[in-house]
Amino acid sequence: MPQLTAITRFPVKGFGPDRLELVELNAGHTLPFDRAWAIENGPGDFDPARPAHVKKRHFLMLAGQTGLAQLACRFDAAGEHFAVRFPEGETITITLGEAASHAPFFARLETLLGEDVRGTLRIAHVPGQALTDIPDPHISLINAASVRDLEARTGHAIDPLRFRGNLLIDGLEPWAEFGWIGRDVSIDGVRLRGQSRIRRCAATSVNPATSRRDIDLPAALMAQYGHADCGIYMSVETNGVIALGDDFECSGSGQT
Numbered sequence: 001m002p003q004l005t006a007i008t009r010f011p012v013k014g015f016g017p018d019r020l021e022l023v024e025l026n027a028g029h030t031l032p033f034d035r036a037w038a039i040e041n042g043p044g045d046f047d048p049a050r051p052a053h054v055k056k057r058h059f060l061m062l063a064g065q066t067g068l069a070q071l072a073c074r075f076d077a078a079g080e081h082f083a084v085r086f087p088e089g090e091t092i093t094i095t096l097g098e099a100a101s102h103a104p105f106f107a108r109l110e111t112l113l114g115e116d117v118r119g120t121l122r123i124a125h126v127p128g129q130a131l132t133d134i135p136d137p138h139i140s141l142i143n144a145a146s147v148r149d150l151e152a153r154t155g156h157a158i159d160p161l162r163f164r165g166n167l168l169i170d171g172l173e174p175w176a177e178f179g180w181i182g183r184d185v186s187i188d189g190v191r192l193r194g195q196s197r198i199r200r201c202a203a204t205s206v207n208p209a210t211s212r213r214d215i216d217l218p219a220a221l222m223a224q225y226g227h228a229d230c231g232i233y234m235s236v237e238t239n240g241v242i243a244l245g246d247d248f249e250c251s252g253s254g255q256t
Contacts, residue, residue: 001171001247001248001249002169002170002171002172002247002248002249003169003170003171003245003246003247003248004167004168004169004187004188004242004243004244004245004246004248005144005168005169005170005244005245006019006160006167006168006244007019007020007021007022007023007031007166007167007168007242007243007244008020008161008164008165008166008167008168009023009031009032009033009034009035009166010034010035010164011033011034011035011036011037011073011075011082011096012035012036012037012038012039012073012082012096012123013035013037013038013039013056013059013060013061013131013132014038014039014059014060014061014062014065014068015068015071015073015082015084016068016069016071016072016073017073017161017164018033018073018074018075021243021244022241022242022243022244023241023242023243024239024240024241025139025190025192025236025239025240025241025242026236026239027236027237027238027239028137028235028236029137029236030130030132030137030138030139030166031139031166032077033075033077034130034132034139034166035130035131035132036096036125036130036131037082037096037123037124037125037131038059038060038123038124038125038131039059039060039109039121039122039123039124040058040059040121040122040123040124041058041059041060041064041065041116041117041118041119041121042117042118042119042120042121043119043120044057044058044059045058046058046122046124048124051124051125051126051127051129052126052129053126053129053131053135054124054131056131056133059124059131060109060113060121061203062164062203062206063201063202063203063206064116065113065116065117066206066211066212066213067112067113067116067211068113068211069206069207069208069210069211070086070087070112070211071084071085071086071087071112072084072085073085079095080095080096080097081093081094081095081096082094082095082096084105086108086112087112090108092104092105092108096123096125097125099123102121102123106121109121133201134233136195136233136235137235137236138195138233138234138235139166139167139192139233139234139235139236140163140164140165140166140167140198140231140232140233140234141165141166141167141168141169141177141192141231141232141233141234142160142163142165142167142168142169142177142230142231143169143170143172143174143175143176143177143231144160144168144169144170144172145170145171145172145173145174145175145176146174146175146176146177146230146231147160147163147230148174149174149175150217150220150221150224150230153220153224154215154220154224156214156215156220158215158217159207159208159209161208162203162204162205162206162207162208162217163198163200163204163230163231164203165231167187167234167242169248171248172248175225176250177194177231177232178197178229178232180194180232180234180250181194181195181196181197181232182194183250183251184237184250184251185234185248185249185250185251186248186249186250186251187242187246187247187248188240188241188242188243188246188247189238189240190236190238190239190240190241190242191236191237191238192234192235192236192237193234193235193237194232194233194234195232195233195234195235196232196233197227197229197231197232197233198229198230198231198232198233199227199228199229200217200218200221200228200229200230201218202216202218204217204218204230205217205218217230
């Protein structure tokens with residue numbers, strides 16, 4: 001029986017993962033606290049007086065600022081505290097909702113990222129809206145077998161974390177997930193529905209362990225399969241708690 005083997009969220013867009021053993025899902029919502037905050041990279045389209053989803057190019061992100069992969073992050077959901085350890089060992093902790101705590105963190109980021117910082121940094125937050133690559137409140141799912149198939153074809157070790165998915169499922173056939181568009185799946189009785197394939201960008205080329213671009217994954221996907229997709233977006237259809245090791249089932253008809 002296929003099982004859920006990882007639950008991951010990224011509280012601040014572009015920064016490191018927060019790994020969970022279980023999580024409560026709510027219909028019509030993303031994973032709680034996933035991409036709940038982002039850091040505006042210089043003046044952009046984000047208006048704090050009228051907060052709304054804006055395109056990812058306005059924020060710090062791995063595709064443009066590979067140095068972010070050097071940072072080890074810790075998130076405390078209760079207090080919305082975000083602790084970041086920099087390469088030299090210094091750890092800076094901020095409260096995400098308190099702008100007065102952000103200045104030392106931003107100064108250290110500017111030193112680390114150098115010319116990749118385009119202007120004044122500012123934390124963006126939209127209540128009830130995840131600052132993901134899409135405006136829809138979806139969860140991303142990765143099939144571990146698909147990643148292994150890509151590894152075998154390219155000859156490169158590929159950590160599924162490169163794809164920054166929320167859920168990792170193992171025990172399936174490679175690329176089976178592409179057949180779930182329009183179909184319902186169940187994780188321990190919690191129902192989700194496949195919505196769309198995820199087209200991959202340059203962020204996946206960054207090795208999360210070394211922060212270096214060591215393989216052009218969008219190009220590799222295109223060369224091997226004729227597309228640059230890996231993983232799918234899913235909507236949460238029913239409320240419930242899911243946990244590592246939960247069984248995964250797919251039912252119903254859909255479109256590929």
